[in-house]
Amino acid sequence: MPTARLSCQALVIGSGIAGLTCALELADAGFDVVVLTAGEEPDDGNTAYAQGGIVYTSPNDSPSLLEKDIRKAGWDHNYIKAVRFLARQGPAAVKDILIDRVGIPFARKTGGPELQDGEAEFDLTREGGHSVFRVLHCADYTGRAIMDGLIKTVQASTSIRLLCGRTAVDLITSHHHTCALQFRYQRVNECLGAYVYNNATGVVETILADFTVLATGGIGRIFQHTTNADCCVGSAITMASRAGASLMNVEYMQFHPTALYHRSKRRFLITEAMRGEGAILVNSAGERFMTRYDKRLELAPRDIVSRAIVEELHRSDEECVFLDCRTVPHDLPTRFPTIYKQCLEHGISIMKEPIPVVPAAHYHCGGVLVDLAGRTSLERLYAVGECSCTGVHGANRLASTSLLEGLLWGHTAGEHIAQQLHRRKHAEKLLLASIRDWQHPGGRHDEDPALIAQDWATIRNTMWNYAGLMRTEMRLKRAADDLNSLVLHLVEFYKRTPLSKPLIDLWHGSCAASIVAMSALRNKESKGCHYVEASA
Structure with missing residues (x-):
């Protein structure tokens, strides 16, 4: 090359x-x-x-x-x-x-x-x-x-x-x-x-x-x-x-409590400033549920609000909760123009109805x-x-x-x-x-987009289900084992295949996921974003 x-x-x-x-x-x-x-x-x-x-x-x-x-x-x-x-x-x-x-x-x-x-x-x-x-x-x-x-x-x-x-x-x-x-x-x-x-x-x-x-x-x-x-x-x-x-x-991976609930490659963020200006969280029954979790209500730190939402979803077996911003004392299209426009594109008028929201991975x-x-x-x-x-x-x-x-x-x-x-x-x-230029022994052009997509699906599903918002030692061990196996497989593939951007991103992502899962498994203290449920 x-x-x-x-x-x-x-x-x-x-x-x-x-x-x-x-x-x-x-x-x-x-x-x-x-x-x-x-x-x-x-x-x-x-x-x-x-x-x-x-x-x-x-x-x-x-x-x-x-x-x-x-x-x-x-x-x-x-x-x-x-x-x-x-x-x-x-x-x-x-x-x-x-x-x-x-x-x-x-x-x-x-x-x-x-x-x-x-x-x-x-x-x-x-x-x-x-x-x-x-x-x-x-x-x-x-x-x-x-x-x-x-x-x-x-x-x-x-x-x-x-x-x-x-x-x-x-x-x-x-x-x-x-x-x-x-x-x-x-x-x-x-x-x-x-x-x-x-x-x-x-x-x-x-x-x-x-x-x-x-x-x-x-x-x-x-x-x-x-x-x-x-x-x-x-x-x-x-x-x-x-x-x-x-x-x-x-x-310590922080999940944002309020991402717009819709099918999308990237979850659209509903800013916390909206809650700071007076918006409230309600469940599918229209009940303001944060009263059960923290005296700071919707303005509790993000890890607490995110887990409260997950708990509400477990209680109700629903797919999302709702952010009601009709309580905000501002002209919403002026104060939150980006959110107003994005929600309208999904058929949601934030001045008339609450916004469906779910937690999403947000900040490392x-x-x-x-x-x-x-x-x-x-x-x-x-x-x-x-x-x-x-x-x-x-x-x-x-x-x-x-x-x-x-x-x-x-x-x-x-x-x-x-x-x-x-x-x-x-x-x-x-x-x-004395620094060498890049040397790559690989010459086999066997990069398969379907395989790369499947490996990404494995990484993302593993991290979401086993090393996400709610963790257990058993889930983290499963995540670490599965991701380490994937990294070992990709090492060999990486060596024999010429570089491309999709392959570089996959390599970096798989290694990063394995590092996070292993670190989470080693840390036995449940705190903040690293929330580990006690074993039964």
Whole structure:
């Protein structure tokens, strides 16, 4: 298979809020950055789907109050230093980057007093687990607005090369891919870039970099029902694990309580902000059932609301519950235009009838272990956004903290890498020159779309039924055994078959699913998103 080589000072794999923020920080510092995205457009990830908003602050808020809310939602399984860092530095990052630099048009109050800058106050909303109204939003398309602004800013930079239609295959490391023996004897293993599949040409490109940043998003696509984009198959945890980087909390998968119940490849999200504005959950009998489960009712943390819905479905033998937003004191088409339009397309008028909803796999609280600068345990490798584990979310994510985490750690990682490059901490030229281009022994063109589809069905059904919202030790053992067998089978298939994007995605997804199932099986403590039912 033909190859191509290129080099840069920083390689960012992923183009969501975390990856693009990191790239902008590096470009502003004067460095050459390559950003990869697997889709044909840079906005194909989860950020563009984010509806509710991003955590900011309000006059009656404080870092200590936000920290308290995050830790309570996360079952106090959080890394306190990371939570404190987010609570203290996050709002300033929102103002400096999104408001002042990128100019995101967050909603403002109408008819109220103007601030010193002549602008009206922000129209803050509230979501589950929050003590106060502190969430900035752009109606119900906040992620879309943020991505539009970031992409425009990135495309205006002459220091950033944005390469679409590129699927990362594997990370390049000094211990695994050099042809010079002396570098394998070095104690420290270093990440030196990635092998990348060009979706259009079928060429595996060797991209060498002084520093590499994983920003590939989550793992929702390994579950049968998910709100996630197609690209979210767990590629970062698969590649990082193979390269030798540490993972953390990968068993903690958050399910969103309210995804639109309909037949679709991707479940459409009904934002939690709708419940924050007054919408209530009812069962098929029209009964408000959250009164039986938590005193915070619909604004309890997501893991609690999701399990309550599942319990109601078990009680009633129904396929969905309903979100009644007729109690929301707003003009619904104006406040929630995206949801209003999407529901109408499915024959649901949200001003006249409740919305059928079910839980769906939504956000991965674990991932590649990083510190406050986004550094992984592998030298020269960073991870930001949903694919990383900063420790902020603990056992369950507080709503609207994910965009803030991606923004802050993207900024911090870019800043930290820039400091290293300013100190001339470049990868050794002889080492980079010793890296082999991609070598693949396979020549049998026996890739079968039907077999790939069946393997994906096995992964997704196994994860949904055995390692999903409600887990038991027996189910997890079955999941781990079945997925390990599939991975062993795919190893042999992977070796003899030329690469393609469907095959790369399947490989990453199967490995990620196996890693999650094994981690869940090892963790005997039921907490938050990792809810294990006691044995009878």
